[in-house]
Amino acid sequence: MTTIKKIEITYNAINANNTFTNGDVVCGQVTVEMAKDCQIDSLYIKFKGKAEVRWTERHGQTTHVYHSKDKYFSVRQYFIRDKNSKGERLSWKHHSLNNSSVVPPGIHVYPFSFQFPHQNIPSSFKGADGKIIYLLEAVLSRSMRMDSKESIAMNFVLLSRWTCFPLINWADKKMKLFTSGTVAMDVNLEKSGFFQGEGLKVVAFIKNDSSREIKPKYCIYRKHSFFARGKRRVHTKDLIKDVGTPIPPSASENVTKVIPIPQDAEPSILNCSIIKAEHRLRVYLDVKYASDPEIKFNIFILPAPQVPAMATAPPAASDFGNAFYGNYGNPNPPMWGFGPPQAPAGSQPGGPPPNYATYGIGCEATPEHRGRPRGTQNPRCPMGPPKNGPEEISQPLRGRACGLRRQAATLKWNRPWAPGRPQGRPAPW
Template structure:
């Protein structure tokens, strides 16, 4: 059996393996081709692309007919010829060949890389090698793009606060009211930060309740005018029992932001949004939840050094969020605590 003339065919990107890019930066690297013998080549080209895709199937009716919901946005498309097809063969001698390439990402803001259940935002470099009488050889390597979100802006430094109440009911009778008032210092945070939650829980019912707080992530996918959402709880804080007709105050109870991805707010077909929910289970009715919006940014509060420094240098340490599996229902922990502490108590 004749060995292929190609010994190795690799694509290498310059910089650290966990480097992240932003709009306007240059992506560079080289294609390395090692040949066992002289080889004829038609062409070799490198492509850079960035694409957001939302996709899911839905079953309509009893006939197992599925509707396909797909939408796509291309953020950039670049092509560079490393060996141009001029109508004549190019003969590469045996040995090692390196073909450097570089292209600049668009100056406008690019949306952050993302992997979700019903869609993705991906950036990659692909190389295609065309030879006579041979299948096309392809290599593809993805890279990460981060949309800079600086939380040192007035809108993201603004405090968030609210009040909400609900009546406890059983068999059409009212048994008092539960109210929640909560405040956080600002709207913008970065992964790893702790959010001090200031809250007051006023329980006017005859049953004890347990307050809790959640950080939730909502992924929204849009295709053909239809929306699909996936919600996850990414952080949980369980409070102490608030007895019947009593009040409990949180003086900055801490809830930590895990290594989640930043908010995605500028893409038309994929959004990633966060919320802090301060909640109480109200006897006889649905949960009382006060929602305070959050934005998870990439540039931390009062960062050291220049704010114009590379996004990758400020955020690359947290890139594990890109493919991190988020638990679907960590709320169960608080529910089990509530049950264990209170047991079955009637109003």
């Protein structure tokens, strides 16, 4: 007959999507069911976050394994502590638990609470060759036996407060085709940051001075990059494609297209050293018998604002009914965390969802900014971290064309037949 019938971890959700962010408190309980008396060396729960990458490559007869790991934090909360674990803190103020203890049969509940750090840690992620995970793991140790473990993952979303600064970027492109004429397009984005489920508005001016009809096409795709031992593994996937209204020959039109960001699109991740999750918008013209002129925009997908759920207190811990074990029915267990228990501003339960200004996006280009060299600062969109609030992730975005970007692509057809022209479309990256 098995002595330990069950070890279970449960925690209370704080919103409808069961996600956590910086400063949120995780409250829950560890439930242990015993079939008979059991002598336990230690019982604790661990709260940890890490990123890990692993993939293999075959080179001839040799298989190379590429592996890397980043550890963000690891905190233990003891319910029953082994005498050898002197450096750890007890969850309960009972000195009698410092040594091995005998737990009677029945169901025993141990409440706990942790707080997510106010650090710039990346959001939860799971990809083909890596993951970013935040875990609660309960460990029960007995003498001369394997440890009994149980774990549960939590979904963490970074509270982003990054700064957007508009830039103007022009790109010209010349190619040889089967006919004469020119094609040009000028594409504008109001901003570079978008919430899940939000509409991405694309405004383009397309000039078709050719003898053929052309179609504007749009594609939002993601790029996952994994890094280990100086190598990089890349995976790309198209998330959504759309086609605009055809432009007739010898015509110019202003085209506006709203592309919805998928509701289940994962947030962009730029603040992890071994995993990157990036998103791009690709706008191109479908030209027959030629390479399609295209313009790419780096966009940043933000998590949709969450609606807080009604928090429920964890059930009271069981009382062993013995003076040796003491009373485990404390409804307010101590909270181990990484900072003050209050949540950061803008994430209080019951408040309105944050607007774009909270995330530092939605800035528009000013007249005095036009013609400014690439990478210079717009006075209306200051760069750098705010004086108050959690650490930003604006640094990885600097040097890129964020916010309003204008690019142009021009085609010139010189002669009916152009030997040696490139075949097919260029690579997406």
